Amino acid sequence: MIYLDHHATTPCDPRVVDAMLPFLTEQFGNPHSDSHEAGRFARNAIDQSLRTIAAIVNVPPESVVVTSGATESINLALRGVMMHPRCKRPKLVICDTEHPAALEVAEDLQRQTIADGRAIEVVRVRVHPHDHSLAGQIDLDHLQELVDDQTALVCVMMANNEMGAIAPMPSVAEITHQAGALLHCDATQSVGRMQVDAKRLDIDLLTASAHKFYGPKSVGFLAVGNGNRRVRLRPQIVGGGQQRGLRGGTLNPASIVAMASALQFAMEDLTDDSKRIARLRNLLWQRLKDGVEGIEINGPDFETETTTRLAGNLNVRLQRIEGEAWMAATPEIAFSSGSACSSTEALPSHVLTAMGLSESEARRSVRFGVGRFNTEEEILSATDQLIASHRKLVG
Ligand SMILES: Cc1ncc(COP(=O)(O)O)c(C=O)c1O
Known part of the structure; x- marks a missing residue:
């Protein structure tokens, strides 16, 4: 098997x-x-290990709370802020293209109240449409319209797990803090793949997961505060008093040491890795463009704009067949038709439809994620197989 699904796991x-x-x-x-x-x-x-992690994402060491991964970190951040007894604002602003791990928490919070009894209101920010020069990027004007003095928390991911768009976090942070709200950033696809400086970007709550940066599964962290302002969270797992009462349970030294060392290696190798991975991703695209009739890119155009898309990400749309059929016809290549967590459901990607693609276009789309251990030979062999199976399918 040639593994080209590094957004799902590494x-x-x-x-x-x-x-x-x-x-x-x-x-x-x-x-x-x-x-x-x-x-x-x-x-x-x-x-x-916590000092190493904190230094890399630039937060105080005591702010790093170890969790079982990004899903738990997001739950702790969103529920923790909105359900805190001193939360006085009932509004949560969240981007349309967030991971289900965030959207489903927001949906659940919508059925709850803040401490004074007011119902929690969740509002969703648009992204720019697929034919816009900022395809898939958060629409900052819309964000500005939605964030107000009733907003407790804004939730925006740094790099999208499906089409790799990288959000303009400094502008998001400015809009958020001007209104006196806090900012949670799901940096699951970015930590270890790009420089992430929570203090400089002024991110109050930062989520990451070790299995996305060549560490083990089921360990991640939430950085709670970056030293710029106070962040109050209501714990979601209590008992035992570990981690200053913010998340109970005996810590696993093996997975925490592994997470820190994975992050350290990722940062040491970052410049070389991202150059090589981007080159392989570009080769993948060039070969598919030449061999698969009518194929198009979903998301930011990396051929001109290298800084707004994750290095290893390629999301493409076929003209005539569904992504599922292409995957079934090419079993030696691991790639995917959407985020891993929603790919068991037969729903078209919410990220692609949020960008204005039709359900049929979303179903004709697939995602590739090139990673650290992929080689040029693998890309050549994978594209040969993908082109051949596509030809067979279209007849
Ligand atoms: C952007 C994003 N957020 C959250 C998650 C959930 O991560 P975890 O598997 O660590 O719970 C993922 C995993 O695919 C992701 O890509």
């Missing part, structure tokens, strides 16, 4: 496996047992 880097293994075997102490050396050793390893 393989664990062998260097990361080496770093975590001792904590699964001889260094098994409970990091919350400070009465003996085994516990203290595990605690120190976690503290060091």
Whole structure:
């Protein structure tokens, strides 16, 4: 199999496996047992890991809360702000193209109230349509219209998991803070793939997940505050008092050490990796463009604008067949027809329809994600197979 689905997940880097293994075997102490050396050793390893993560995303070390991944981080951020006893504003503003992990939390919050009994109101911000020069980017004028003095929280992802559009976070932050609201950013596809500086971008709550940057699954973090202003969260998992009461439960030193080392390697390799990955993505597109009749790009045009699209991302639309059929006819290549979490449902991508594509166009679309361990030979072989299977299907 040739794996071209790195937005769904990435393989664990062998260097990361080496770093975590001792904590699964001889260094098994409970990091919350400070009465003996085994516990203290595990605690120190976690503290060091949290300092590494905090330095990379530029937040105070005590603001990093370890979670089971991005879905939990987003739940903690959105529910945590809106359900805090001192939250005085009932409005949550969220972008149309967020991951279901955020949209479904917002939907659920809509059935709840803030502490004073007022119903939570959720409003959705548009993105620019697919034929616009800023295709898939958040519409900042619309954001400005929606955010007001009743808004507690704005929720905008940094890089889209389906069509790779990178949001103008400084402008989003400015609009949010002018209204006195807080900003949550789902940076799941960006942390480890680009520079993410939560303080400079002025992001109050930052979500990330280790399995998107060559770490293990089911570990991530939420950075709560960047030092610029106070962020109050109501915990969602209580009991045990760990992580200053914000998220109870015994921490797993192996996965936290792995997450920190994965992030460190990702940042050390960032410049080389992103150049090489962008070159392979461009090769993938060139070959598909030449071999698949009528194929088009969904999302930002990376041939002219390299800075507004994730390096490894390619989302394309076919003229005559559905993405599902292309995937079934090319079983040796791993790619996808939408976000992994919604691909079990037969729904067209909400991200593509939010950009104004029809349901039929969305169903004729697929996503590729090129990653660290892909080679030029793999791209050549994958495109040969994809072009051949497409020819067979269109007859
Ligand atoms: C942008 C985005 N947010 C959230 C998630 C959920 O991540 P996790 O698997 O860590 O819960 C994903 C995973 O695909 C994602 O791409």
